[in-house]
Amino acid sequence: MKKLIFVMTNIWMFHAQAALEIKSVPTQGKIQFEAVGRPSMVKIKGHAEGPEGGFTVNKGIMSGEMKFALSTLDTGIDLRNDHMKEKYLEVAKFPHAKLTVKELQLPPTWSLQNANLKNFPFKGTLQLHGVEKEISGVINVSEKLKTEAQFEIKISDFKIDIPSYLGITVADTVKVQVSVNEFSTQEK
Amino acid sequence: MKIVPLLILLFSLKVHAYPEMIRHHYVNCTACHFSPSGGGVLTPYGRTISYEVLSTWGSEKEARPLYGALDNEKLNQWLQVGGDIRALQLHHDSKTVVEGRTIPMQAGLEFAVTIGKWTADLFFGKLDKDWKVQPVGTRFYLMYQFLDELTVRVGRFIPVFGLNIPQHSVVTRSGLGFNQGMERDAIEGMWAGEKWNFAMTASQSVRGSTVGEIEQAVSTQLNYTIADSYRVGASYWLGAGDTQHRQVMGLHGALGFTEKLYVLAEANYQTKDNLQAKTTVDGLYQFAKLGYEFYRGIHVQFVQEYSQSDLGNGKAKFESYGPGFLFYPRPHFEFEGLYTKKKMSIMSDDFEDYAYLMVHYYF
Numbered sequence: 001m002k003k004l005i006f007v008m009t010n011i012w013m014f015h016a017q018a019a020l021e022i023k024s025v026p027t028q029g030k031i032q033f034e035a036v037g038r039p040s041m042v043k044i045k046g047h048a049e050g051p052e053g054g055f056t057v058n059k060g061i062m063s064g065e066m067k068f069a070l071s072t073l074d075t076g077i078d079l080r081n082d083h084m085k086e087k088y089l090e091v092a093k094f095p096h097a098k099l100t101v102k103e104l105q106l107p108p109t110w111s112l113q114n115a116n117l118k119n120f121p122f123k124g125t126l127q128l129h130g131v132e133k134e135i136s137g138v139i140n141v142s143e144k145l146k147t148e149a150q151f152e153i154k155i156s157d158f159k160i161d162i163p164s165y166l167g168i169t170v171a172d173t174v175k176v177q178v179s180v181n182e183f184s185t186q187e188k
Numbered sequence: 189m190k191i192v193p194l195l196i197l198l199f200s201l202k203v204h205a206y207p208e209m210i211r212h213h214y215v216n217c218t219a220c221h222f223s224p225s226g227g228g229v230l231t232p233y234g235r236t237i238s239y240e241v242l243s244t245w246g247s248e249k250e251a252r253p254l255y256g257a258l259d260n261e262k263l264n265q266w267l268q269v270g271g272d273i274r275a276l277q278l279h280h281d282s283k284t285v286v287e288g289r290t291i292p293m294q295a296g297l298e299f300a301v302t303i304g305k306w307t308a309d310l311f312f313g314k315l316d317k318d319w320k321v322q323p324v325g326t327r328f329y330l331m332y333q334f335l336d337e338l339t340v341r342v343g344r345f346i347p348v349f350g351l352n353i354p355q356h357s358v359v360t361r362s363g364l365g366f367n368q369g370m371e372r373d374a375i376e377g378m379w380a381g382e383k384w385n386f387a388m389t390a391s392q393s394v395r396g397s398t399v400g401e402i403e404q405a406v407s408t409q410l411n412y413t414i415a416d417s418y419r420v421g422a423s424y425w426l427g428a429g430d431t432q433h434r435q436v437m438g439l440h441g442a443l444g445f446t447e448k449l450y451v452l453a454e455a456n457y458q459t460k461d462n463l464q465a466k467t468t469v470d471g472l473y474q475f476a477k478l479g480y481e482f483y484r485g486i487h488v489q490f491v492q493e494y495s496q497s498d499l500g501n502g503k504a505k506f507e508s509y510g511p512g513f514l515f516y517p518r519p520h521f522e523f524e525g526l527y528t529k530k531k532m533s534i535m536s537d538d539f540e541d542y543a544y545l546m547v548h549y550y551f
Contacts, residue, residue: 039336043213166232
């Protein structure tokens with residue numbers, strides 16, 4: 001009984017804490033994606049600068065958004081970059097991709113001092129190419145708040161033409177990983 | 189002195205296939221080549237990559253067939269025309285001889301016609317030692333693509349075994365009869381997936397000046413790709429001729445540590461049974477190359493080879509090692525230089541100096 005009271009008190013104390021604001025440091029992060037080009041199964045890997053934005057944790061519930069500039073995407077091949085940005089993502093028209101997470105219930109034990117999360121499921125909304133679509137994935141957070149979010153998207157969901165060039169056609173599903181190695185935090 | 193004709197034979201033909209492209213996550217050869225095992229005429233995508241990834245300078249149009257005169261998109265990609273002209277300047281320096289020799293290697297045209305899921309490929313032309321091109325189809329096949337991953341082809345080509353590297357004079361190719369000029373009549377199925385790659389071939393050697401005895405063989409290869417940049421595999425060959433049977437088992441790897449640093453390595457063990465003498469000879473054939481691309485299209489490399497065709501005979505040893513470079517200045521051009529110390533125990537107990545510069549123009 002004493003144990004239960006102790007746990008309940010801790011949970012109440014955590015929830016009673018002031019809201020926590022977490023902001024990413026874009027230079028300490030990275031966006032990565034991986035697609036497959038068929039029929040030869042060529043792996044198309046790209047990366048971009050880290051996302052900017054942040055989240056608020058209030059009473060164990062996390063909400064917020066992050067975005068990054070699509071113009072910083074790089075696949076290592078200039079021509080492929082040009083095609084990706086101009087023909088398919090239409091970066092001039094839709095310069096950013098934005099991930100919004102609303103009311104993600106964190107584990108009751110979660111705090112800045114106990115930030116570890118392993119394969120923690122999340123749902124959010126990704127805005128890309130002028131289309132908003134719900135996505136789901138997993139988050140991994142280390143004790144030092146080093147964070148990786150992984151999810152998959154379907155290109156066709158975002159009204160992007162399936163990229164195809166000289167016999168190589170990109171598969172519809174693309175794996176995305178958002179990494180942020182450093183956050184600034186502030187209690188409010 | 190006897191070595192030079194031997195080297196001429198070894199260097200006589202080459203095709204280009206670059207398993208080290210695994211460092212750019214090209215896990216299968218078919219992104220850039222029509223042949224599932226690599227080499228030969230480039231796909232339209234492969235031509236773009238020859239500029240965008242392989243060469244120091246150039247343009248996309250420059251990389252196209254005949255510098256854009258044959259436009260792939262206008263041809264709807266059904267016809268690919270290519271070809272190769274290749275020669276090598278060899279220098280040999282030993283206690284008894286200093287000599288240089290220019291060796292003709294390859295000159296010919298290659299056509300690939302794709303209609304639906306069918307592809308027909310023909311390499312036409314054989315360059316002889318007098319620099320004359322013989323009108324011979326040296327490599328050809330008809331291929332059907334059942335799935336993105338699954339192809340079957342029938343024709344005359346080198347069966348899949350070990351690493352299909354351009355240096356066909358290395359012991360893992362020439363020492364085992366897998367070098368150019370040793371194309372076989374074959375039927376081959378290949379599964380080329382994201383992680384797993386599997387090939388099975390039934391083949392028969394073609395009687396010619398370089399083949400003494402007809403060998404019928406079945407061979408298989410299994411590859412696995414790790415982290416999209418490391419490919420490791422194993423090969424097995426079971427061959428039978430009138431006077432001898434052989435088995436070859438091998439392990440190989442194409443390891444792309446970074447987009448610049450790579451290693452190619454292969455080791456094969458051969459057991460050969462002489463049916464008439466009722467003797468068995470075991471042999472070992474090994475090759476390794478460490479490469480670093482310090483600027484796009486410019487590589488330094490270190491190549492090492494070892495073989496002992498008869499493990500019971502110390503005179504059957506061959507050793508070679510040395511530094512070299514690769515330079516792809518513009519699409520269509522390839523230069524390769526290698527300086528090696530070689531020891532052929534049957535000839536001498538001393539290492540001798542060899543150097544070559546290979547010039548390759550593909551169009």
